[in-house]
Amino acid sequence: MDNSQFERDFSHITTVIFDMDGTLIKHTWRLSQLTETLFARFADCLAPLTHDEFFDCFWPRNEDMWYMMVDGVLDGDTAARYSYINTLRALKKDTSLAEAMVNGWNELVLDEAIPFEETPAVLAALRAKYKVGILTNGFTTLQRGKIKRHRLDAQVDFTLVSEEAGYHKPDKQLFLAALDLAGGVPPEQALFVGDNLIADIRGAEGAGLTPIFLNIEGNGDSPPGIVTIRQLSELLTLLKL
Secondary structure, eight states: GGGGGGOOOOTTTOEEEOOOOOTEEEOOOOOHHHHHHHHHHHHHHHHTOOOHHHHHHHHHHHHHHHHHHHHHHOHHHHHHHHHHHHHHHHHHHHGGHHHHHHHHOOOOOOOOEEEOTHHHHHHHHTTTEEEEEEEEOOOOHHHHHHHHHTTGGGTTEEEEHHHHHTOOTOOHHHHHHHHHTTTTTOOOGGEESSSOOOIIIIIEEETOOOOEEEEETOOOOOOTTTTEESSHHHHHHHTTT
């Protein structure tokens, strides 16, 4: 962390809100490991298709269904299921496999997505002084599954999944909805910590919150004027805890 960042005055801050994936939770498997493991479970039913043939067809349809959820046309569970239904139909395979494939994907993600080692200690230290929350983009079922699996809801004061709100980062309305959950906190009294420059950092900035960029891998240059940290524990130093 740039030592000059220690000079920033955060005495007006009352609330700290976190992104979840890549910020509080790390993904221990590569995407290719997830897709290969899922495909292997259904390979006999999908033969003679290969993994690449299936997922080359799947990803564009999955993106379409994501935006159907974002636009409020479908709920997340239906959108996730139709990602597979539409893929299976296009490949002339049994569409009744869709439900099991969605469930299989969710199980794999819930198993491989785990909190960073320092997450519990950082949340506990912050909560002793600040109101603390989680704001995450995603399908409610999967994101709530992660929160429940790791008892994150017991470690913070509020949680919000974008599907529940009907808005998605970087939309400022989602950040304002989180501030409402925090008790109507003014944006200028809140920090938002995240790892995505568009969804998290620009989104928070646009809503009037102070963004903190978590750049664990140290990739690229820090955005001008944005406080950047390399690990969660640096946030405690920044806030003099």
